[in-house]
Amino acid sequence: MDQNSYHKYFSTILSIAALLAGWELLALAVNNPALPGPVQSLDTFINEVPRGLWQHFLISTYRVFTSIVLSLVLALPIGMLLGREQHLDRFAAPVIYLVYPIPKIVFLPVLATLLSYGDISKITLITLVVFFQILVPIRDASRNINAALINSVKSLGAVRFDVYKHVVWPAVLPEMLTSLRIASGTAIAILFFSETISSQEGLGYYLLDAWSRFAYDEMFAGIIAMGLLGLVIYFILDYLEHLICPWKFV
Amino acid sequence: MNSLNSDNNLVIVRGLSVSYFQQKKEVPALSEVSFAIPRGSTCALIGPSGCGKSTLLYVLSGLMRPSGGSVMVGGEPPTAPRRSTALILQDYGLLPWKKVAENVGLGLEIRGIKREQRLDRVKRVLQEVGLWELRNRYPSQLSGGQRQRVGIARALAQEPDLLLMDEPFSSLDALTREMLQEQLLQIWKDKRITIIMVTHSIDEAVYLGQQIIVLAGNPGRVLEIVNNPGVGNEGYRDTPEFHQLSTMLRSKLSH
Numbered sequence: 001m002d003q004n005s006y007h008k009y010f011s012t013i014l015s016i017a018a019l020l021a022g023w024e025l026l027a028l029a030v031n032n033p034a035l036p037g038p039v040q041s042l043d044t045f046i047n048e049v050p051r052g053l054w055q056h057f058l059i060s061t062y063r064v065f066t067s068i069v070l071s072l073v074l075a076l077p078i079g080m081l082l083g084r085e086q087h088l089d090r091f092a093a094p095v096i097y098l099v100y101p102i103p104k105i106v107f108l109p110v111l112a113t114l115l116s117y118g119d120i121s122k123i124t125l126i127t128l129v130v131f132f133q134i135l136v137p138i139r140d141a142s143r144n145i146n147a148a149l150i151n152s153v154k155s156l157g158a159v160r161f162d163v164y165k166h167v168v169w170p171a172v173l174p175e176m177l178t179s180l181r182i183a184s185g186t187a188i189a190i191l192f193f194s195e196t197i198s199s200q201e202g203l204g205y206y207l208l209d210a211w212s213r214f215a216y217d218e219m220f221a222g223i224i225a226m227g228l229l230g231l232v233i234y235f236i237l238d239y240l241e242h243l244i245c246p247w248k249f250v
Numbered sequence: 251m252n253s254l255n256s257d258n259n260l261v262i263v264r265g266l267s268v269s270y271f272q273q274k275k276e277v278p279a280l281s282e283v284s285f286a287i288p289r290g291s292t293c294a295l296i297g298p299s300g301c302g303k304s305t306l307l308y309v310l311s312g313l314m315r316p317s318g319g320s321v322m323v324g325g326e327p328p329t330a331p332r333r334s335t336a337l338i339l340q341d342y343g344l345l346p347w348k349k350v351a352e353n354v355g356l357g358l359e360i361r362g363i364k365r366e367q368r369l370d371r372v373k374r375v376l377q378e379v380g381l382w383e384l385r386n387r388y389p390s391q392l393s394g395g396q397r398q399r400v401g402i403a404r405a406l407a408q409e410p411d412l413l414l415m416d417e418p419f420s421s422l423d424a425l426t427r428e429m430l431q432e433q434l435l436q437i438w439k440d441k442r443i444t445i446i447m448v449t450h451s452i453d454e455a456v457y458l459g460q461q462i463i464v465l466a467g468n469p470g471r472v473l474e475i476v477n478n479p480g481v482g483n484e485g486y487r488d489t490p491e492f493h494q495l496s497t498m499l500r501s502k503l504s505h
Contacts, residue, residue: 166360
């Protein structure tokens, strides 16, 4: 292991330790069963994982990942196009600005009725939210590309496809990853909400179920699982950034 | 106007007017511009900011259409980007996400030239500008002067007969600028590429332009075309002709 990644691991461990220490102090100060400390919560977490928590975690992970990938596959080409082709954007922008601010959660009853209470309604709901959250930044990044770069590439004989391939696509990648980081937090929040309303499985259901039984340590085991889900997404995005944006790290 | 019809001219501009639309209002950028540039010569376009120098370069490169008059490059109007015209813009137009060698080979890649042939040519031009060792760097890892040389290498990789440059050395420090001006002169002497450059610097115009086209704004028109046969002579910068011409241009531009 080289010096750099050693430092990185060290600071990761340090920051998690600081979080746990803060949690412990808060739990001691509050001194209420509703806020168990990290030791007790982790203990319950480890016991709960083989007893069903693992399945809930996998189902939630599947729902979040599918939604994010689906949103990306839709938002990336559309965002790139709307940023560059003004005549399309003039048509699409009013629709985007009308639909974007609506809290999509209000559609859950409709989706649940139309698409059943299973995975599809939840994935559709999360996708509806995340799609706009990544579409708008990608479109803006695509629109704000330095005109000199485009002209330079055109002067080399580039047709429209070449401009998209060599300029627009790589130019929107960093913005895409930033928007995915923000959207992953939203995705988990929407996931939680949809799973508490109409579900028998998933971390949201697990959490609400523990809450209704006043099993606070189990509730916090569920919260830890949600935190881990976020962490997994964060690491994947970090890895992706190094993989697809190597010029940002020189 | 005899010179405008000669076969020896690579670029012929006659009565060129260009205007563009800004908030539905027509803004004239160039009006009734005429000049001719012989094959294998150099030309400097100089004038105050906003006199349409860059617009003129865009029209010559085929990226912008004239509104009136005619432009011929190599006997044809430059409607689509012409294969043997290379354009280097002010900030060199290097793609931050491509390594030096990929940037230099981009034009060849777009033309569908095969990988091996491409790499050969990239290697040759990078060695020519002395940057082969830096082929795996990204533009952000280069100095301003090195970036400009990558821009020149990318242009040379296209094997152009016409090189258009927009204020090529304006953002460089004085030492680097003189070194690159020297290198450009050397390339011109070796290959006899026709070079048209836009510049703000009187010194640069006199040092590099066999023809100096003085533009006045606004809209841009030709104020005067000055012949400058001393370009390329050894130690030209230190001669009395150089200084006389510089003084003359300075007085014209300060009107």
